[in-house]
Amino acid sequence: xxxxxxxxxxxxxxxxxxxxxxxxxxxxxxxxxxxxxxxxxxxxxxxxxxxxxxxxxxxxxxxxxxxxxxxxxxxxxxxxxxxxxxxxxxxxxxxxxxxxxxxxxxxxxxxxxxxxxxxxxxxxxxxxxxxxxxxxxxxxxxxxxxxxxxxxxxxxxxxxxxxxxxxxxxxxxxxxxxxxxxxxxxxxxxxxxxxxxxxx
Amino acid sequence: xxxxxxxxxxxxxxxxxxxxxxxxxxxxxxxxxxxxxxxxxxxxxxxxxxxxxxxxxxxxxxxxxxxxxxxxxxxxxxxxxxxxxxxxxxxxxxxxxxxxxxxxxxxxxxxxxxxxxxxxxxxxxxxxxxxxxxxxxxxxxxxxxxxxxxxxxxxxxxxxxxxxxxxxxxxxxxxxxxxxxxxxxxxxxxxxxxxxxxxx
Ligand SMILES: [Zn+2]
Ligand SMILES: [Zn+2]
Numbered sequence: 001x002x003x004x005x006x007x008x009x010x011x012x013x014x015x016x017x018x019x020x021x022x023x024x025x026x027x028x029x030x031x032x033x034x035x036x037x038x039x040x041x042x043x044x045x046x047x048x049x050x051x052x053x054x055x056x057x058x059x060x061x062x063x064x065x066x067x068x069x070x071x072x073x074x075x076x077x078x079x080x081x082x083x084x085x086x087x088x089x090x091x092x093x094x095x096x097x098x099x100x101x102x103x104x105x106x107x108x109x110x111x112x113x114x115x116x117x118x119x120x121x122x123x124x125x126x127x128x129x130x131x132x133x134x135x136x137x138x139x140x141x142x143x144x145x146x147x148x149x150x151x152x153x154x155x156x157x158x159x160x161x162x163x164x165x166x167x168x169x170x171x172x173x174x175x176x177x178x179x180x181x182x183x184x185x186x187x188x189x190x191x192x193x194x195x196x197x198x199x200x
Numbered sequence: 201x202x203x204x205x206x207x208x209x210x211x212x213x214x215x216x217x218x219x220x221x222x223x224x225x226x227x228x229x230x231x232x233x234x235x236x237x238x239x240x241x242x243x244x245x246x247x248x249x250x251x252x253x254x255x256x257x258x259x260x261x262x263x264x265x266x267x268x269x270x271x272x273x274x275x276x277x278x279x280x281x282x283x284x285x286x287x288x289x290x291x292x293x294x295x296x297x298x299x300x301x302x303x304x305x306x307x308x309x310x311x312x313x314x315x316x317x318x319x320x321x322x323x324x325x326x327x328x329x330x331x332x333x334x335x336x337x338x339x340x341x342x343x344x345x346x347x348x349x350x351x352x353x354x355x356x357x358x359x360x361x362x363x364x365x366x367x368x369x370x371x372x373x374x375x376x377x378x379x380x381x382x383x384x385x386x387x388x389x390x391x392x393x394x395x396x397x398x399x400x
Contacts, residue, residue, distance in 0.1 A: 008255040011252065015249075021226045028294075029220050030221065032291055034219075034273070035256050042249060046210075046247075056209055065206070065209055090232060169211070
């Protein structure tokens with residue numbers, strides 16, 4: 001009795017089941033969808049994966065994902081170089097860009113402090129942030145971390161660390177539902193939180 | 201202001217967003233997961249996709265997915281060749297195999313009759329089923345379609361079509377929650393439904 005699929009099918013299912021947010025049933029559905037899909041569509045997916053992995057890097061300045069380092073935002077002469085918005089992940093940069101309320105630069109930490117997951121300050125791009133602030137060009141740092149326990153811990157850590165510097169520290173206005181992920185905030189809510197940001 | 205990601209990243213997100221069960225947010229999460237993942241893991245996923253698509257075909261007899269046609273089930277001399285279990289999709293074969301209650305063969309229709317989606321009897325592997333039944337070897341056909349409107353319509357259509365033949369027609373016992381997909385039934389429920397199958 002065959003209790004697993006033939007090798008290549010099972011391997012395809014297993015590969016998708018390892019991705020975040022996809023359970024075993026979802027992986028099976030995707031696998032069968034691909035097996036029945038147009039060959040070109042399937043090849044396009046495989047190519048998109050390898051191409052992105054080959055082309056995409058992290059910006060040496062801000063840590064955002066990009067195809068060229070420094071990234072287009074860091075290189076853009078129209079952006080306000082006196083303000084840096086600190087976020088956890090590259091996707092948060094995109095969320096804030098969508099509000100069209102922000103003209104400064106970014107700094108992507110690559111996560112948040114999370115003792116449960118063994119992520120401490122030294123695992124985040126904090127030294128790079130300090131180095132950027134030492135240039136003296138920056139007058140404000142906006143902390144735009146996720147409004148959850150880890151984000152709050154990171155905001156607290158950063159405000160203590162950056163407090164001695166002569167830089168205005170602000171954070172996104174409350175208004176974001178607590179316990180949620182920044183990426184799920186709609187553009188209007190996030191835009192208002194940005195406009196009404198308060199000093200720490 | 202960058203309102204879309206750099207080309208390769210956006211293309212990766214879009215490719216995943218096209219897959220069933222993955223929304224735009226889920227696609228973004230997967231894309232960033234892959235961009236941060238080990239290069240080998242990412243290559244393995246791309247390879248699993250292309251390998252499966254290249255290797256996997258549909259069994260010329262039963263329509264199940266397999267790497268060799270006829271498939272291992274159709275070729276297995278220990279299976280009872282007098283019974284054919286008709287299912288909608290290859291994943292349903294796996295669901296029934298997992299019950300360990302069934303020793304016969306399968307016939308995968310490739311879907312169910314669904315006028316709303318423009319899927320009629322001619323879009324399903326029904327002629328191939330009739331051809332298999334004409335050999336005279338088969339004494340029972342078990343209809344194991346999804347217990348929803350489309351599955352019921354297909355069961356009704358098949359019972360009328362196969363009625364004139366000298367073959368016992370059965371269907372899975374009720375007990376499966378109506379309106380659900382067969383693939384979500386747990387193994388015990390599905391096993392009991394199979395054991396207690398009734399004549400149509
Ligand atoms: Zn940058
Ligand atoms: Zn077969």
